[in-house]
Amino acid sequence: MTTPDGIPERDGPRDECGVFGVYAPESEVARLAYFALYALQHRGQESAGIATTESGHIMTLRDLGLVSQVFDESKLRALGGTMAVGHVRYSTTGSSAWENAQPIYRSDRRELALAHNGNLINAVDLHEELSEQGVQLRSTSDSELIAALLSIHEAERIEDAVADVVPRLEGALSTVVLTPDAVVAFRDPLGLRPLSLGRLGDRFCVASESCAFDIIGAELVREIGPGEMVSLSERGLETRQVARSDRRAFCVFEHIYFARPDSVLEGMRTQVARRRMGEILWREEPVEADVVVAVPDSGNPAAAGYSLASGIPRDDGLIKNRYVARTFIQPGQELRKHGLRMKFNPLPEVVGGRRVVVVDDSIVRGNTTRQIVGMLRDAGAREIHVRISAPPIRHPCHYGIDMSTAEEMAAHERTVEEIGVELGCDSLAYLSLEGVYEAIRGERSTHCDACFTGDYPLERSDSASGKFALEELTVVRS
């Protein structure tokens, strides 16, 4: 999605997907799923879907668009049942076509609907294996491969099928599966993407982030462990370790950027961790200035921390248009010339004649940051010092985040000084990786930080795991 001036609507890494599952015969499960997905909307805005089980059959409704656009009262009422799974999607593998929307429904040997957050790095191998068995695939998403492997599996119980299939999957998978009897959720053995267990009265639910529990009145019980499967059914809650790894590798970028500030990750409220990143950023990269300005909303917590630690007052020098939506109207030469302000508008009264510290949480391509620096100059800022509450992003993600190619990244083969020149600011500084781990009270040995370091926790290269890997495969074969 791009704004009319060709700038991606969100210049950061693209969010991935959000998943939810619930077993609650006493409740309107589709409505619970709707509101949970509404809370997870930040994790994917391209498509949304809900599947429910009623009288031994699965009903699925999915479409392109936001949760509020895909569902209305009558559609939710049509989705009756005792259990549900749901999904919001930003495409990581496969294009955004309707067939790739989730939950994915299959009924080879066993009927199921599956919702997946992550990315398989052995998708091409699995696709070949399934094709050789004559299994027809309808979409180009790697998630359908998991659905197909589980659906064709001969085990009587879905839990046994999951236990057999998960060790064969490489990559990131926080996944929920609905069958006529149970909701089953599992994570990959490294625990790359988040997945938590919640309690709703006497029943249980699972979600990518705890903010989905808050909105439906559920409470966070704990995170589902790496390689753990939980099963929710009339038998209650069952758990099983289905895969093991020597190390954990939770995505550190969830703490920095992806998760909602009110979600709890690894026992820590994300807003608190991000504010601490801002405090440490001041300690590591101080600068004399008159005002701290956040790039809203992503830079808000770190700007608060930077201001708190430095004593430099914080003010709203950039106003965000909260209602930016997709537009197909082109601005034309005249408007382009005057610097189209689709997303942010600077306030000359706050920044004029002053030394400004601009705080944001990350830079990927740098387009938005460059545009913001230019706007602040035009609004009369005397000096502009950019402070980023994460290290430079130099490497693509293979585990479910679309960060574009290394060549497109602002930090690609550039020093921090060179990036600063490119952005047009007076100074640029990033938080160190040690600073990130200090802020989240975590360690490198249990996290993935490959987009900063190139140190990938899974060895396989990305040659066969690109976003369109399966589409390319299909093209090659047809």
Ligand code: SF4
């Ligand atoms: S490469 Fe970056 S975004 Fe991807 S899982 Fe690792 S830390 Fe997260």
